[in-house]
Amino acid sequence: xxxxxxxxxxxxxxxxxxxxxxxxxxxxxxxxxxxxxxxxxxxxxxxxxxxxxxxxxxxxxxxxxxxxxxxxxxxxxxxxxxxxxxxxxxxxxxxxxxxxxxxxxxxxxxxxxxxxxxxxxxxxxxxxxxxxxxxxxxxxxxxxxxxxxxxxxxxxxxxxxxxxxxxxxxxxxxxxxxxxxxxxxxxxxxxxxxxxxxxxxxxxxxxxxxxxxxxxxxxxxxxxxxxxxxxxxxxxxxxxxxxxxxxxxxxxxxxxxxxxxxxxxxxxxxxxxxxxxxxxxxxxxxxxxxx
Numbered sequence: 001x002x003x004x005x006x007x008x009x010x011x012x013x014x015x016x017x018x019x020x021x022x023x024x025x026x027x028x029x030x031x032x033x034x035x036x037x038x039x040x041x042x043x044x045x046x047x048x049x050x051x052x053x054x055x056x057x058x059x060x061x062x063x064x065x066x067x068x069x070x071x072x073x074x075x076x077x078x079x080x081x082x083x084x085x086x087x088x089x090x091x092x093x094x095x096x097x098x099x100x101x102x103x104x105x106x107x108x109x110x111x112x113x114x115x116x117x118x119x120x121x122x123x124x125x126x127x128x129x130x131x132x133x134x135x136x137x138x139x140x141x142x143x144x145x146x147x148x149x150x151x152x153x154x155x156x157x158x159x160x161x162x163x164x165x166x167x168x169x170x171x172x173x174x175x176x177x178x179x180x181x182x183x184x185x186x187x188x189x190x191x192x193x194x195x196x197x198x199x200x201x202x203x204x205x206x207x208x209x210x211x212x213x214x215x216x217x218x219x220x221x222x223x224x225x226x227x228x229x230x231x232x233x234x235x236x237x238x239x240x241x242x243x244x245x246x247x248x249x250x251x252x253x254x255x256x257x258x259x260x261x262x263x264x265x266x267x268x269x270x271x272x273x274x275x276x277x278x279x280x281x282x283x284x285x286x287x288x289x290x291x
Contacts, residue, residue, distance in 0.1 A: 084210035087139055088116055089103055089139045091117075098143070102169070102253070105253045110208055113139075126267070127154070131157055136208075138267060139208070140152040151163075158266070159269070162204045163261040164260070166255050167256045167258070168256045169255045172253045173252075175250055182217070185209070185212040187216060189221040190205070198224060220233050227258065227290045227291050228256050231255050235249050235251055237249075259291070261274065261278065262274070
């Protein structure tokens with residue numbers, strides 16, 4: 001019960017801090033107006049002259065950290081980099097043999113990951129068990145009629161949770177001349193995530209991986225192509241007798257992802273606020289890009 005109460009308290013504190021974001025952003029913009037006026041030698045904007053003394057006092061008390069507004073993303077990934085991620089990889093309930101195999105192959109992608117047989121474990125029980133065992137993320141693969149078609153990434157303890165569809169799956173054992181799986185921490189290539197949503201999705205994916213060592217010869221690629229995220233997994237080595245040229249060898253598996261929802265909460269929180277949801281009308285304009 002104490003763990004449940006603690007998680008409830010942390011969630012309430014997180015939601016309260018998030019509710020202050022609008023006020024903090026407005027205050028930051030007012031202080032920025034005063035900073036700009038002082039730097040450029042211009043008069044203080046008329047609407048701020050009555051509050052100038054208070055804003056100047058706050059500006060004088062700020063340092064490099066407190067000068068910028070914080071948001072919920074700072075809370076969610078505030079500990080990123082202080083320790084390596086620990087990822088639980090599991091399936092939806094009653095998985096087929098193909099989904100179980102795909103889960104094992106997905107587990108090999110993430111360093112320090114553990115594959116967990118779901119059995120009849122409910123979502124709430126799964127999340128609580130992962131919190132108890134100090135996991136930082138949960139990755140759930142789903143299927144329709146034996147074909148993997150969904151992937152969830154849930155960050156603990158506060159969220160977010162991203163929902164992806166999976167397409168064009170090629171299992172590792174179907175890749176000819178595939179490379180052996182390396183245990184080295186991979187370098188990450190995140191390409192084409194230029195919008196606010198794109199950077200958000202890139203962070204959700206990025207923080208499931210630890211920082212690689214410079215000598216690592218393993219690379220994981222997430223490349224956004226027209227809102228379709230192409231995933232590839234390779235090892236590389238310097239080609240003998242060449243200057244700087246490298247040869248790639250695919251490890252696998254390979255698949256494409258499409259984000260359709262991001263929620264500000266963890267997997268079991270059905271009432272969590274929706275940060276983004278894909279809607280069909282969003283594709284009516286050819287040049288409109290989500291990521």
